[in-house]
Amino acid sequence: MIKGFIFDLDGVITDTAELHYAAWKKLSDEQGWHFDRELNEKLRGISRMDSIKVIMDHNGVSLDDATIVELATMKNDIYVDSLDDMTPEDYLPGARELLTHLRSEGFSVALGSASKNANKVLKQLNAVHFFDVIGDGNSVSKSKPAPDIFLFASDKLGLRPDNCIVFEDAEKGIDAAKAGNFHSVGIGPEERVGHADIRFDTMKQATLFEVKSHFKDLF
Numbered sequence: 001m002i003k004g005f006i007f008d009l010d011g012v013i014t015d016t017a018e019l020h021y022a023a024w025k026k027l028s029d030e031q032g033w034h035f036d037r038e039l040n041e042k043l044r045g046i047s048r049m050d051s052i053k054v055i056m057d058h059n060g061v062s063l064d065d066a067t068i069v070e071l072a073t074m075k076n077d078i079y080v081d082s083l084d085d086m087t088p089e090d091y092l093p094g095a096r097e098l099l100t101h102l103r104s105e106g107f108s109v110a111l112g113s114a115s116k117n118a119n120k121v122l123k124q125l126n127a128v129h130f131f132d133v134i135g136d137g138n139s140v141s142k143s144k145p146a147p148d149i150f151l152f153a154s155d156k157l158g159l160r161p162d163n164c165i166v167f168e169d170a171e172k173g174i175d176a177a178k179a180g181n182f183h184s185v186g187i188g189p190e191e192r193v194g195h196a197d198i199r200f201d202t203m204k205q206a207t208l209f210e211v212k213s214h215f216k217d218l219f
Helices: 017-031 037-041 048-059 065-083 095-105 118-125 148-157 171-179 208-214
Strands: 004-007 108-112 133-135 164-168 183-187 198-200
Touching: 004 148, 017 037, 017 048, 017 065, 037 048, 048 065, 065 118, 095 108, 095 208, 108 148, 118 133, 133 148, 148 164, 148 171, 164 171, 171 183, 198 208
Parallel strands: 004 108, 004 164, 108 133, 164 183, 183 198
Antiparallel strands: none
């Protein structure tokens, strides 16, 4: 039986993708690296350190670990500064409604995000109260597609993976859900999250009624 829901943050609860893109673009421009929206798509769902390595590989750049950490920190500072402008109006359409519905129905709810700034984002959205557990980039060492962040969340909820549904907008996120034996809902295009158990184009379509209709044997 489904007792818990685990949500990714970026692209599911809110869309900070444009803020991440702007921060990586600024850093890349300062370093003389090529960075565009196509490359940015490859960063969806992965950690900051993994992201900078993808950008470096694309540009044929090799740096020592200390410099990589320094540059990743610079990107994070740019991004965090931009979060100050987020408000409770920045939920993706349908996200707050779904979280509210899950709360009223008594389901357990967790966050399973690669972001180390998840708490800051949730506070800006006034969303902390929706979550029983907050799993973020500080919670585990292995990022998606490893299932560790979702396993962390389900363990803290006291639930087995097969008692939980994961909401994800990234290919690697769905891979992580499958690797951990979670049920999965993909948010986004077929080519990115079509391998989820069920897929919606947007969060607005992903109502509890629609999710229950698909997983009807599990409720």
